[in-house]
Amino acid sequence: MITSLILALLVIIALAVYFYIRRNKSPFGDVTKYVKPSKTFSLSVTDRQGDLHKINQNPNDTSLLSALQNDPDIKARSSCKNAHCGACIAELNEGSVSYFQEGSFPIEGNEILPCSCTIDSDSKITLLARVPRRKKPK
Numbered sequence: 001m002i003t004s005l006i007l008a009l010l011v012i013i014a015l016a017v018y019f020y021i022r023r024n025k026s027p028f029g030d031v032t033k034y035v036k037p038s039k040t041f042s043l044s045v046t047d048r049q050g051d052l053h054k055i056n057q058n059p060n061d062t063s064l065l066s067a068l069q070n071d072p073d074i075k076a077r078s079s080c081k082n083a084h085c086g087a088c089i090a091e092l093n094e095g096s097v098s099y100f101q102e103g104s105f106p107i108e109g110n111e112i113l114p115c116s117c118t119i120d121s122d123s124k125i126t127l128l129a130r131v132p133r134r135k136k137p138k
């Protein structure tokens with residue numbers, strides 16, 4: 001009898017943890033912010049003047065923006081560094097990115113916010129000339 005009660009209690013706890021994790025992604029907070037690039041990827045960057053740069057994003061870069069800002073020839077614009085202002089906005093032309101934090105600036109299509117993501121593969125991006133004017137979601 002006691003064994004059945006303990007077993008039932010364990011099942012209930014396991015279900016509660018399962019649904020909590022599904023709803024909140026992780027009971028330990030946003031673990032994605034600790035995700036760093038695991039290896040070096042090459043990146044082709046077209047800057048706002050139309051010049052092409054070839055750089056690498058390596059595991060020491062905390063974000064795609066930091067990889068861009070490590071190259072003095074690339075004038076990567078930024079402000080909030082939290083995906084809220086859109087100052088760093090770029091277009092992903094090839095490859096893929098992973099976001100490690102969510103912000104409030106709405107992106108569309110293949111736009112990315114380099115301050116809040118890292119690339120997952122060799123990629124091509126274009127830095128956008130201006131920050132699109134958009135209404136932020138309430």
Ligand code: FES
Pocket residue numbers: 077078079080081082083084085086087088089103105113114115116
């Ligand atoms: S620096 Fe503000 S959104 Fe990237």
